[in-house]
Amino acid sequence: MSKRAPPDPLAVLRGHRASVMDVCFHPTEPILLTGSTDGELRIWDTVQHRTVSSSWVHSAAHGIISVACSPLIGTNKVISQGRDGTVKCWDIEDGGLSRNPTLTIRTNSYHFCKLSLVKKPYASAKQAEGPTHESERKSRETVDTERLHDSRGEATGSEIECSTNQEDDTHSEGAKYVAVSGEQNSEVEIWDLNTAERFARLSQNCSTGFPNISTKGRGMCMAIQAYLPSKSQGFINVLAGYEDGSMLLWDVRNPGIPLTAVKFHLEPVLSLCIDRSCNGGISGAADQKIVMYNLDHSTGSCLIKKETNLERPGISGTSIRPDDKIAATAGWDHRVRIYNYHKGNPLAVLKYHHSTCNAVSFAADCKLMASASEDTTIALWELYPPQT
C-alpha cells in the first residue's frame, strides 16, 4: 500500500458569510450551487472557481437547509429548502437565478432534514425506454471511453442523457416530486413539483400487522432519499432515517405500511444516499458508524453490507459518486472521508476544513467532488478521476 499523503483541495471557494449547508453540482453545466445558513444561494463556476451569482433565496434568519437539482426536474431548475418552512423552485437563467421562485411550497415544517428529489436508476430508465435507446445507452455505459473522448463528446452525451430524462419526465409524471420531512416531524411528505400540492404522506404511526416492524415512536425524520426502483412501475420508494437510528423503506403505493424497517444506527440517522442502480446505499448518523447496505426490492428488505467504525462520531453528509466507485462522507470532525463503495474500505481522509463539514457532493462527470463546511468555505477535490 502506498503511503501517499492525502490530496489537498483543487480549489477552495470562499464567499459565503455563514456556514455552508448544502452543495450540489449542476447535472450538465460546470456550475456548483451552494446554500448557506444566512439564506444565500451562490452559483459557482467550477472551471474558473468564481462566483457566478449570489442571491438571497430565503430569509437570513432562517437560512437554507438544502439545495438540489436533478435532471429529472429539468436542468434549468433548482430547488432550495429553507428553515422558514418553504421549498422554492427556481429557474436558472443566464447569469443567475430568476428573480422570483417559479414555485413555492409551504411545507410548514421547521427542521434540519434535507429534502430529496427523486433519484432514478439507470436500469429503470433503460426499461422505460425503447430498445433503440437501450442499445445506445448500453454502448455508452459499457464503453466509458466514448463518453469522455473529448469535452464536446461528453457535452453531447450529457445532453442526450438529459433529453432522454426529459422524455422520461414527460413519460412518467411521478418523477417530478420532492420528498420532505413533513409538518408532523415524524412524517415524510411527498409534494408534486408541478402543482405544489401534497401528493402523499408516509406516516410511521399507522398500525401494522407486521411483527418485525415496531410501532414505537422513532422520533423525527432526519434524512430522506426518494427514488424510483426499477421494478416499481414508476412509483416512488422512499428511504427515511429517523431519530432513533432506524430506517424505514416505503412504497408510495402503500403509505400506511413501510416495506421494511431496519436499525443499523444507535443515534439519529443524519444522511442517506443511494447508488446509481438504486440497489444499495450508504448512511451516516450521529454515532460512530458508517453503514453500507443493500436494498432488495423483490423481497423489500434492506441488508447491511459493510459497517465501518469511526474514531469520532457524526456524519452529516454522505454521497456516492455517480459511477458507484467511491463514496464520500462529511463529518463533524472536519474530515471528509472517502471509501471504496464496492469493498467498503477507506481510501482517504481529507483534512482541509477547520470546522464541521455539512455536505459532500460529486459532479455528474465524476471528476470533481465538493465539500461544504461550517467554516464558510467550499472545497473542490479531484479524487480518483475516472480513467479515460
Add this chain to the structure above:
Amino acid sequence: MEDVSNTIKREVETGVLEKVGEVTAAINSAKHVDQVICALHSLASLLFPLDSSLLSGIIDQRYRDEILSTKAPSANERGDWWQAFYRGPAFSTLARILLLDVASNWLACFPLSARKHVYDIFFVNGPAAKVVQTLIPCLQHDGSDGIDVNAVHSNTERLVVLCLLENNGVLQISGEFGISCQFKDSTDECLKQTLSRVAQLVASIPDKARLRAPISLSSHSFFKQITIQLLSGAEERASTLSDKAATFNKSEIDGSLLFTGEIFSRICRRGSSDVLLSELVPRVLRHVRGFLLSSSDAALSDVFQSNPGSEVWLKLMQAVKDPYAGERMSEQLLHQLAIERVSDIEAYWTLWLLFNQIFNHQMSIRSLFVDKFLLWKVFPVCCLRWILQFSVFKCPPDADPLLKEHDTHGFLDTVQRLVAVWSKREFVQSAPMEQQAYVTAAVGLCLEKMSKEDLDKTKDVMHSILQGVSCRLESPTDLVRKMASCIALMFSKVIDPTNPLYLDDSCTEDTIDWEFGLSTPEKRTLSTSTFTEKNLKETKTSLTFVPKEGPNCKLNDGIDNNVKSRKKKLSDFKSIDPDEIIDPATFNYESVSDQDDDNASEDSDCSSDSLQPYDLSDDDNDLKRNFSQLVDVVGALRKSDDADGVERALDVAEKLVRASPDELTHVAGDLVRTLVQVRCSDLAVEGEEESAEEKRQRALVSLLVTCPFESLDTLNKLLYSPNIDVSQRIMILDVMTEAALELTNSKSMKPKHQTKAIISTISETQPWFLPSSIGPPGASTWKEVSETGTLLNWSNCYERELPPKSSEIKRGKTRRWSLKSVNMQESQMEWSHNKFPLYAAAFMLPAMEGFDKKRHGVDLLGRDFIVLGKLIYMLGICIKCASLHPEASAMAPALLDMLRSREVCHHKEAYVRRAVLFAASCVLAALHPSYIASALTEGNLELSNGLEWVRTWALHVADSDTDRECYMMAMSCLQLHAQMALQTSRALESPESTIKQNVIGLPSNPSKGTIKIPYLNVEH
C-alpha cells in the same frame, strides 16, 4: 663480703679505666694502622671472647706476635671487666675515641675482619640501650674539631644499622627494660625517663640520618623493621609467659611493653602510623581469627581475658600513653581494617581487644570514639558501623538483639548528641558534604537500633529529627534532600515499622546507601568491581536469552504463516461446514462481499489501480480549539477550572508570541502575569507537569525576547510581590536568565550598508570593540571567534573572510561562470549580534532594587536564600551577556555594590556565596580593560573599590570557606582578577601605542584570513 666485692669492683673499674687510657694513648700516638688494631685488640680481648688468630693474617709481622701473645682472661674475669667497662664511664670515653678519631683517621685502612673483630665488637656486644645512647648523638656530629665529618657520619650510620636492625637491637633494648623492670618498680621515675629518652633517640634516627644514608634508615623501612622486631618480641614473650601465667601481673605493664608503647607513640607522632598499623593489624587479626574459629560460644570477651596470649594486645594501647598517638593509631586501625575488608565481627573484636580496657578506664579514649569519631572525623561507612558497634551499642554485631545488655542510657545519650548536631541549621549550611553524609549515616544507623520505647525515653530526639529533616528538605542540593528523606524513612520505621514513609520515589529499596555516593576511593573500586560482575552476569543472562529468542521469532513467523495458510483453507471449507450456525446477516454480507470482490476483479483493470488508498493516518490536533489571538490565550489561562483550555493555551502561547503581532505590546503585561500565576502542576495530567512547565517557561522567554520592556516591567513587579511563592520567583529568575541568553545570541539579518559611501565618516558603523573594517573590497564582516569551553574568554579573536586575490584563484574541477566571491550572498547581509545590552538596565536594575527588603512572604536574605542565589546568578549572566559593551561598565559598579553588601557575600548558605562568586567572576570578565583603565585614570573610586573588594573577598573565601566548590570558584575568580589586572595595566601603559597598533597593524597582513588584535591577546 659486700666490701670485698665492692673493692674488687672498684679495682676492676680502675683497671678498665687505666687500660682504656693506655689504648687511647696508643691510638693517639700510633703511626700505623696496625698499631691501632693492636691497641684495640688488647682491650677487646679483655672484654670479649676473641679468637686472636683471626687477626693474625691481616696485620704486619711485627704486631702479629704481640697479638698472638696476649693471653685471654678467664670467663669470670671477662664478665667483671665487661660489667665495669659498660657500666662505668669507660665505654663512653672509648666510644668517643672510636667514633670520632678512629673513624675519621684509621678506620678506612682497617681490614674488614679487623673492623669487625676489634672495632664493631665494642658496639655490637654491648648493652643496646647504652650503645644507642652513645651512638646516636654522633649521627649529628658537627665536626668542629677538624675531623672528617662524612667518615664519622657514614660510619655511625653503618653501626646503627648493624646494631639496631641486623642484630635486633631494639628488641634487645626492650628486653633490657623488661629485665630492669623486674628488679625495680616500673613506676620509677628514673627508669621512665631513661625509657622515654632511649625511645626518643631510637625514633629520631630516620630524622638524623643523612640523605645518603642507607635506605634501611629511611623512616618507612626503619620504622617498619623496628615495629616488626617489637611486635614479634612481644608475641614471643606472650607465648613464653603463657606457660607461667601465674607470674604475670595482670594490672601491671612491664618495661618492655612500656618501651614498645613509647616507641609506637613516637612513630605515630612522626606520621608513620600507617607503617605501624600495617604490621600491627595482621597480627591482631590473626589472633582474633584464631579465637573466632576455635570458640563458638558467645562469651568471647571472657575467653580473651583469660588467655594470656591476648594480654599483650589488651595492654598494648594502655602502654601508648600519648593521647595524640592513640588517636592516630585508632584512626589508622579503622582505615586499615576497612581496606582489609574484614567482617563486622572480626572488626568488632579487634577493636574490643585493643581498646576495651582503656575505653572503660580512660575518659579521653571514650570521648575520642563517641564524640570525635562520630562527629568530627569522616570514615567509610563500614568503619562507622564498627565504631557504633564498639563504642555505642557495646555488643558484638552478631549478638542477640533481644539480650540487650548494653546500657541504653549511654546509647540514647549518644543518639541525642548526634541528632542535636545533625539537626542544626548551621551544620547543614557549613559542614562539608562528606561530613554531613557521615553524620547522617551515624544518625541513621543509630535509628536502626532504636525502638519506639527508646524514643519515648529521650527528650527531644523526635523534635530534633523533624527539625533536621525539614531544614534539609529546603536545601538546593539534591544530596542533602536525599539525606533528609533517608532519615525520615528510618525514623518512620522506628515509630511504626509496618508503615515506612517514603519522601522520595527514588529511595524505595530497603537498604539505604549511607555513603550517598560519596564513597572513598578503595570503596569505589570495590563497587565498580561488583558492578562489572553484575554486568557480566547480565550479559551472560542476556546471552542466554538471545539465542532463545532468535528461533522463537522464526518459529512465530513460521506459525504465522501456517496459521495464515490454514485460515485460507478454513475459509475455503467454510461454506461446506454443516454444523455452522449461519447468521443471515453475515451470510448476506459475505456473499455480497464475495460478489463485490468478483465485480472488483472484473473491472479491476480499470478501477483497482485508481483506487489506491491514501495515507489514512489521522490525528486530532486540529480538532482541538486553537487559539489564534493572544487575548484568547490570556482568557483561557485565567480559567483555571478548564485544564484542557489552559494546556492548549500553553501550547500555542509561544508560537503566537514569537509571531510578534501588533497587539503584543499591549497584552504582554497581562500575559506575563497570567503565565506566572498559572498552576501548571495542578492542571497538567499526571506525569506531564514537566512539559507544561516547560511550555510555560518557553512562552515567558519568548515574551521577554520579543517584547522586553513591557514584560520586564511586569516580571520585576511580580518578583517581589507577596502573592507568589518561591517556586514562581525561581521560575521568573530562570526565565529572565534564559531570555538574557537568548537575546545575546539573537541574530538578525539586515541588508548590509554599503560601506563605500561617497562621504566617508570618521566613526564606523560597527561596534567600537571590533577591529576596523579597512581591507580589500569584498571582505566580509568581522566575526568573533568563540573559544569554546572557557567561561571567560579574554583573548578575543575576530576573523573575517577575505576575497581571494586574483593570483590565488584555484582552478577546480567544477566550473563556475564568474569570479564572484563564494559568499557574496552572505556579505550582503549583516549579522547583528547581541541585542541584550540595550535591555541590560531593564533586566538588572529593578531586580537589584528590592532584594534586601523583608516583606510579607518575601525574605530573600533569610528563608528564601535559593531565590537570592538564583537572582545573583541571573545578574551574573546578565552582565556576562553585556560583556565588553559599554552597558556592562555602567552596570558593573551597581552589581558589585550589591554583591559586597555583608548579608550577601557572607551569607550563611554556600549556595548564595557560590552565586556571588559566579557573578563577581562575570563582572571581571565583562569589563573591558580600557574602561577599567580609564576609570582608574579618571579616579572612578566606585569601580576600583569594587574590583579591589572582589580580590580581597575572593582571597578570604579561598582561605577560609568550608565549602569546597566555593574556594575552588574563589581561586578561579582570583585568576580572572589577575588577568584583568594585567590587561588593565597594559592598557594603562601604552594607550597611544595600542591605538596605533590597532590601526596600522590590521592592513599590514590582509592576506591572512584571521587577524588577531594584538593588544587583546593574552597568552594563557
